[in-house]
Amino acid sequence: MYRSEFYVFDQDKPVPVIIRNYTEADFDQLIQIQSECFPPPFPSDLWWNKEQLSNHVGRFPEGAICIEVNGVLAGSLTGLCVEFDPNHMEHTWEEITDRGYITNHNPSGDTLYIVDISVRPKYRKLGLGKLMMHAMYHVVIQNKLVRLLGGGRMPGYHRVAATMKPDEYLKEVITGQLKDPVISFLLRCGRVPIGIVENYLDDEESCNYAALMEWKNPFNPI
Missing domain, CATH: 3.40.630.30 (Gcn5-related N-acetyltransferase (GNAT))
Incomplete structure (x- = not known):
């Protein structure tokens, strides 16, 4: 324990x-x-x-x-x-x-x-x-x-959804052009995005999208 x-x-x-x-x-x-x-x-x-x-x-x-x-x-x-x-x-x-x-x-x-x-x-x-x-x-x-994984909400996405696709929004957050309260937090924790999933949650702010965020075990050879 x-x-x-x-x-x-x-x-x-x-x-x-x-x-x-x-x-x-x-x-x-x-x-x-x-x-x-x-x-x-x-x-x-x-x-x-x-x-x-x-x-x-x-x-x-x-x-x-x-x-x-x-x-x-x-x-x-x-x-x-x-x-x-x-x-x-x-x-x-x-x-x-x-x-x-x-x-x-x-x-x-x-x-x-x-x-x-x-x-x-x-x-x-x-x-x-x-x-x-x-x-x-x-x-x-x-x-x-092998890994820790989870879907990260993108609560800032709804503000730009009319002009930006979710993967574009995620890229902007990764490069520091935008900040997202959840995705930026997960990046600071060492998590790395591996893709976008649709209809992950009934989540108006994220337009139902989530970024799948991974942390790989550094001691696992896979």
């Missing part, structure tokens, strides 16, 4: 942080985090429910991590293992995560697929998302997987 204790800096002040696997005792706080990250008009029935969370800790506890700041639960990241074929990238979030229930978790899969990452708004300037992503890279290495 994963547990790492260290400090982050809130301006000039060191703050103690713990990254660990979440458990049933954390479920109420994890649902509260979802409510803060996705407030109304986002539908509350799309926040985590306890059946989903039970599946996360029961089917793949290594892929269910959270982060505490000064003893307060501040965020979470969830993944599952899948078998991924780079020649057939098209899928939806619902298909590949079984609507977040991860009943399709494949212990023999070669890819750790990110289901969700959430950080409470008041803690977002501390770099907690990047720290949790790096913790998942440790899981990829320990389990000798």
Whole structure:
């Protein structure tokens, strides 16, 4: 099981942080985090429910991590293992995560697929998302997987969709001509785009597109 204790800096002040696997005792706080990250008009029935969370800790506890700041639960990241074929990238979030229930978790899969990452708004300037992503890279290495993968929303795309194709928008973000709150964050985490998927989520801001973002295990020869 994963547990790492260290400090982050809130301006000039060191703050103690713990990254660990979440458990049933954390479920109420994890649902509260979802409510803060996705407030109304986002539908509350799309926040985590306890059946989903039970599946996360029961089917793949290594892929269910959270982060505490000064003893307060501040965020979470969830993944599952899948078998991924780079020649057939098209899928939806619902298909590949079984609507977040991860009943399709494949212990023999070669890819750790990110289901969700959430950080409470008041803690977002501390770099907690990047720290949790790096913790998942440790899981990829320990389990000798080929890659970490996930679909990145492109919430800035709707502003230019009338004049720019999604792959052109992604290229502009990669070259620094544009900034996107999600894609730019994933780039800073070390993720690399490998393609665009259509109809990934019902997501007006991204026009239902997502960038498939990969981190390859540097110790895997494949």
